[in-house]
Amino acid sequence: MLKPACLATALALCLSAPVLAQDLTIAIKASVDAADPHQLYSPNRNVQLQVYEPLLYQDQYLKPQPWLATSWEAVEPKVWLIHLREGVKFANGQPFTADDVVFSIERGLTIEGARTYRSYLKDIESIEAVDPLTVRITTKVETSFLPENLTSIGMVSHIAAKDATADDFNGGSAAIGTGPYKWVSWTPGQDVRLERNDNWWGENLPEWEKVTYRFIPNDSARVAALLAGDVDVIDNIPGNFSGQIRERAQLVEAPSVFTVYLALDRARDVTPQVTDSAGKPLESNPFKDPKVVQALDLSINREGIAQRIMQGGAVPTNQYSPDGFSGYNVSISAPEYNPAKARELLAEAGYPDGFNMTLACYNDRFSGDAQTCQALASMFTSVGVRTTVDAMPASVFFRRGTGNENGSEFSAMMAGYATPTGSPMNFYVALIQTNDPKAGTGSNNRMKHSNPEIDQMIKEAGVAFDMDEREKLLQGIAAKAVEEHAMLNIMFLTSSWGLRSDLVMEEPRGDGFTMIRNIRSN
Amino acid sequence: MLRWLFERLFQACLVIAAMSIIVFIGVNVIGNPVDILIPPDASQAERLRAIEYLGLDKPLWAQYLDFLRNLFRGDLGTSYVYGAPALGVILQRLPATIELALAAMLMAIVIGIPLGLYAGLRADRWPAKLLMTGSILGFSLPTFWVGLMLIMVFSVQLGWVPASGRGDTAEFLGVQWSFLTRDGLSHLLLPAINLSLFKVSLVMRLTRAGVQEVLPQDYIRYARARGLTEKRVIWVHVLKNIMIPVVTIIGLEFGSLIAFSVVTETIFAWPGMGKLIIDSINVLDRPIIVAYLMLIVLMFVCINLIVDILYAFLDPRVRLSARGTK
Numbered sequence: 001m002l003k004p005a006c007l008a009t010a011l012a013l014c015l016s017a018p019v020l021a022q023d024l025t026i027a028i029k030a031s032v033d034a035a036d037p038h039q040l041y042s043p044n045r046n047v048q049l050q051v052y053e054p055l056l057y058q059d060q061y062l063k064p065q066p067w068l069a070t071s072w073e074a075v076e077p078k079v080w081l082i083h084l085r086e087g088v089k090f091a092n093g094q095p096f097t098a099d100d101v102v103f104s105i106e107r108g109l110t111i112e113g114a115r116t117y118r119s120y121l122k123d124i125e126s127i128e129a130v131d132p133l134t135v136r137i138t139t140k141v142e143t144s145f146l147p148e149n150l151t152s153i154g155m156v157s158h159i160a161a162k163d164a165t166a167d168d169f170n171g172g173s174a175a176i177g178t179g180p181y182k183w184v185s186w187t188p189g190q191d192v193r194l195e196r197n198d199n200w201w202g203e204n205l206p207e208w209e210k211v212t213y214r215f216i217p218n219d220s221a222r223v224a225a226l227l228a229g230d231v232d233v234i235d236n237i238p239g240n241f242s243g244q245i246r247e248r249a250q251l252v253e254a255p256s257v258f259t260v261y262l263a264l265d266r267a268r269d270v271t272p273q274v275t276d277s278a279g280k281p282l283e284s285n286p287f288k289d290p291k292v293v294q295a296l297d298l299s300i301n302r303e304g305i306a307q308r309i310m311q312g313g314a315v316p317t318n319q320y321s322p323d324g325f326s327g328y329n330v331s332i333s334a335p336e337y338n339p340a341k342a343r344e345l346l347a348e349a350g351y352p353d354g355f356n357m358t359l360a361c362y363n364d365r366f367s368g369d370a371q372t373c374q375a376l377a378s379m380f381t382s383v384g385v386r387t388t389v390d391a392m393p394a395s396v397f398f399r400r401g402t403g404n405e406n407g408s409e410f411s412a413m414m415a416g417y418a419t420p421t422g423s424p425m426n427f428y429v430a431l432i433q434t435n436d437p438k439a440g441t442g443s444n445n446r447m448k449h450s451n452p453e454i455d456q457m458i459k460e461a462g463v464a465f466d467m468d469e470r471e472k473l474l475q476g477i478a479a480k481a482v483e484e485h486a487m488l489n490i491m492f493l494t495s496s497w498g499l500r501s502d503l504v505m506e507e508p509r510g511d512g513f514t515m516i517r518n519i520r521s522n
Numbered sequence: 523m524l525r526w527l528f529e530r531l532f533q534a535c536l537v538i539a540a541m542s543i544i545v546f547i548g549v550n551v552i553g554n555p556v557d558i559l560i561p562p563d564a565s566q567a568e569r570l571r572a573i574e575y576l577g578l579d580k581p582l583w584a585q586y587l588d589f590l591r592n593l594f595r596g597d598l599g600t601s602y603v604y605g606a607p608a609l610g611v612i613l614q615r616l617p618a619t620i621e622l623a624l625a626a627m628l629m630a631i632v633i634g635i636p637l638g639l640y641a642g643l644r645a646d647r648w649p650a651k652l653l654m655t656g657s658i659l660g661f662s663l664p665t666f667w668v669g670l671m672l673i674m675v676f677s678v679q680l681g682w683v684p685a686s687g688r689g690d691t692a693e694f695l696g697v698q699w700s701f702l703t704r705d706g707l708s709h710l711l712l713p714a715i716n717l718s719l720f721k722v723s724l725v726m727r728l729t730r731a732g733v734q735e736v737l738p739q740d741y742i743r744y745a746r747a748r749g750l751t752e753k754r755v756i757w758v759h760v761l762k763n764i765m766i767p768v769v770t771i772i773g774l775e776f777g778s779l780i781a782f783s784v785v786t787e788t789i790f791a792w793p794g795m796g797k798l799i800i801d802s803i804n805v806l807d808r809p810i811i812v813a814y815l816m817l818i819v820l821m822f823v824c825i826n827l828i829v830d831i832l833y834a835f836l837d838p839r840v841r842l843s844a845r846g847t848k
Contacts, residue, residue: 190792399553440565
């Protein structure tokens with residue numbers, strides 16, 4: 001009597017095993033490699049954001065918006081009050097209060113590990129709970145960018161996460177956040193499984209009960225998984241697959257803050273990787289002449305790179321922020337492509353026969369990186385600056401780019417930059433402000449660019465508490481930096497997703513993160 | 523036998539020591555993992571803190587001494603990326619790789635040996651010739667391309683099996699295995715085929731060559747003259763004698779399946795060790811690289827040991843000479 005029933009159940013289980021209507025499977029390119037939300041790594045943040053919410057939410061242009069904090073204000077230049085949302089509860093029902101904020105920020109500032117949120121919390125001197133719904137933060141220096149820096153770190157429970165180990169965060173007792181999802185399990189190299197938190201405080205509870213983020217690093221395999229119906233959503237679609245996705249599924253694109261730039265050694269009197277046509281080192285550094293830099297800028301066909309090399313997977317630019325993002329300046333004219341003028345400028349600068357240089361770049365960071373480098377080299381060569389490409393893995397690139405006490409081993413390098421905060425301020429401070437270890441500025445400014453005027457403008461923007469005025473200053477820095485060719489920015493990579501045809505994705509984010517909340521069935 | 527075993531183990535230790543020194547120096551020459559781990563807008567102070575945290579501020583020889591000191595306590599270091607003991611991180615991935623490698627090896631044996639026997643015994647017939655031609659394809663087609671084709675045909679076009687991943691797993695001996703569930707098996711099928719294609723061809727060709735070498739020999743003729751059945755001649759007299767090269771190759775290839783299945787693992791998003799080591803090299807996660815290589819050296823030593831023991835069973839001459847050295 002029992003046997004047929006068992007068989008029937010087994011059969012039914014087998015047959016119903018494929019996709020349940022309420023489940024969603026997302027395949028992502030980069031693997032999550034930790035469950036602890038305070039070990040900073042963007043792919044981890046992508047998934048952790050669904051579970052551990054930050055105080056301020058980033059909209060599609062990565063601008064800070066009220067979330068767990070409803071408002072914030074600088075009551076004094078170095079003192080901030082953060083007002084928390086009422087009625088927010090963790091997934092286990094425990095109310096979310098100022099104690100949790102204090103605990104989370106302090107944990108972020110003291111946690112051990114190579115990758116922490118300290119870079120974004122470093123301005124914080126102290127933090128205290130004023131009352132259950134108010135937090136006071138005292139900063140070490142005057143800064144108006146505290147809100148931006150609070151968008152990245154997720155809030156954990158001061159009770160559940162106290163002395164928590166890595167295992168506790170992997171589906172254990174500490175894996176409790178205020179977000180719409182609960183962290184069920186993370187299997188290294190395989191997937192992260194989430195379950196909906198039906199007690200979520202937000203208004204529109206997502207429709208997906210169970211969500212799996214699978215890691216499929218190979219681009220072709222990820223696309224195949226979507227086309228085969230194994231997964232419902234995939235991220236990071238290289239340009240050469242976008243046609244296929246458009247045809248057989250659905251393509252969603254958004255400009256991202258990932259900026260591809262070219263940095264030239266304009267600081268040293270003699271630069272290592274530049275020679276004359278006979279191969280002898282040049283006695284003076286040609287990049288110190290603004291005309292040479294401008295000539296190189298004019299010889300770059302950015303539109304061609306974005307359309308041909310990246311196959312539409314990038315937006316050409318000479319700016320520091322994409323359209324719609326903070327720092328985007330409408331009045332900056334579009335980059336010009338004019339090889340004839342470039343040749344003239346080189347001749348005027350005293351290089352009628354050009355010179356030889358080596359362009360260094362990495363070849364394992366984004367799809368199309370080495371090809372873009374090749375294209376740049378041939379464009380420079382065509383105006384007379386005979387360029388050799390030196391492409392290498394990022395691990396080698398950064399060491400050689402930093403160099404030794406004599407400075408970088410490179411004279412020209414192509415690389416990419418993106419900040420979790422989405423604010424151009426981080427870009428300015430890390431890449432174009434004068435390198436000063438004491439002040440913590442110019443840490444990624446490997447070519448040692450230095451312009452006191454721009455430095456001053458960056459400092460002013462840092463303490464501008466009026467948001468409109470600050471935005472104007474940020475745009476002003478962009479204009480100045482573009483005019484002065486502080487760096488030659490080439491393009492913003494496009495964030496892209498492939499979706500099953502009957503799904504809809506709203507507000508695709510400028511950091512390429514996949515928010516479950518924004519995906520619904522049609 | 524025992525002395526020989528000790529010699530083997532001693533050799534392995536030397537290899538491991540040499541390798542760990544090479545990895546230490548090599549990683550140090552390539553670059554600084556901190557540059558890759560910290561965010562691009564991290565300040566100089568944060569960079570120094572991370573370097574200090576990982577112990578990279580000490581001179582290389584001091585780092586190596588620390589490593590040796592910990593090694594004797596059974597600690598292979600903590601992964602820079604995962605922040606967990608390196609050996610644990612690797613062992614967590616090991617079952618997936620072993621499962622895939624075993625499945626592929628099983629296919630190679632179950633398919634390769636009978637086909638090879640057939641091709642050797644009936645060398646003149648057209649199916650045998652077809653098999654031999656097919657095996658050339660098995661050798662020469664790149665795993666990468668075959669994997670993608672398998673996915674395109676069987677997953678995307680026909681929709682018979684899933685395109686990637688490990689599927690549902692079930693616990694056995696405290697470890698999660700795919701082959702115990704129906705869903706897991708369907709996930710295992712394509713990557714195992716992809717990985718085994720080369721090995722099937724290899725085993726098949728080896729078996730065929732062995733059969734053709736053995737068949738004209740006197741003892742086969744005598745066996746036939748003694749009136750033994752054809753079945754007994756083939757399955758006992760022929761097969762047993764051609765097994766030695768086949769077992770050697772299977773042993774070595776099994777090692778390489780485990781150590782280098784990275785291409786298949788990447789295409790099928792199979793969460794094994796191959797992917798882990800490539801990722802670790804990219805971010806210069808030295809503790810993982812060292813621990814992984816140590817494990818692989820140990821594994822090859824063990825496999826060779828097992829192969830040698832199997833020889834003794836298969837070939838009385840080896841058995842006798844081993845006894846002689848005692």
